[in-house]
Amino acid sequence: MNAHGSSGELFPIVAISLLISARTTWVTLAVLLAFALLAVAVALISKKAKDKDMALSRFIIKNSETNSQMNIRAVVLLLVTLVTVSALFELDIVLGAFASGFILRTVLPHGDAVLEQKLNGIGYGFFVPLFFVVSGMKIDPAAVASEPVLVAAFILLLVLIRAVPIYVSWSISKESRDMKPRSKASVASYCTTALPLIVAVTSVATSMGVISQEIASILITAGGNTVLIMPLVASIVLHSLDADLVEAGGCFRGWNDFFRRVFEAECSLGDRSCSLYGNRSVRSV
Secondary structure: OOHHHHHHHHHHHHHHHHHOOOHHHHHEEEEEEEHHHHHHHHHHHHHHHHHHHOOOHHHHHOOOOOOOOOOOOOOOHHHHHHHHHHHHHHOOOOHHHHHHHHHHHHHHOOOOOOHHHHHHHHHHHHHHHHHHHHHHHOHHHHHHHHOOOHHHHHHHHHHHHHHHHHHHHHHHHHOOOOHHHHHHHHHHHHHOOHHHHHHHHHHHHOOOOOHHHHHHHHHHHHHHHHHHHHHHHHHHHHHHHHHHHOOOOOOOHHHHHHHHHHHHOOOOOOOOOHHHHHHHHHOOO
């Protein structure tokens, strides 16, 4: 599941950087490769420092639960540095954020529950609301009101190009093909949400003069509607399946327990990414 989400967000950003860059394609590709190599180098050096218990690594760990919150400061420094580097390379700053996550996962391959909880608090408490405010400021209400059919068409296209392939992928994969159709439909529905990607792509496209602000407003509105509608659709589908199982005498009692059972037991995936997605989805409903 994480692979679907990560690749679905990262590859379009890379593609848009190649297609509408002011530089030639080969120069842009070389810059992207240099940035990727830089991220890999930082990841390997950071992992080596942690594995060998170097002084800097010990200092960060020792002060992670003090008033300095050194682990959070280190993560924020990493994020700001790579976002700045991506901006200096004239790449989309989203690539810097992705690179930061890649490095953090390399250093902490098994995750860190305490650190992730702190980052969730910062993200959902400040940055995510700020992102939605900024996204709303990019919308031209008059343009959206003049083209309601186009907004609906974009939403349907998002379902077609995001939800349908994921549903088909889960239907043919040997690890998930035994899932009930409504369970796979709920997963595909969650993956249809596309606002961050649309905001990033339209920002680049409008700055390059590829699309107008009116079209960008319509696209952002469509993406915003997917954030509102698709999780609701997934919730209704899973609640319906839960109700059917309870009526049949199943052992599932309540939404949270059912969701975990679907993604951890019934899917028989057993891998960490499935568990992470299930837990995240329970929190997001």
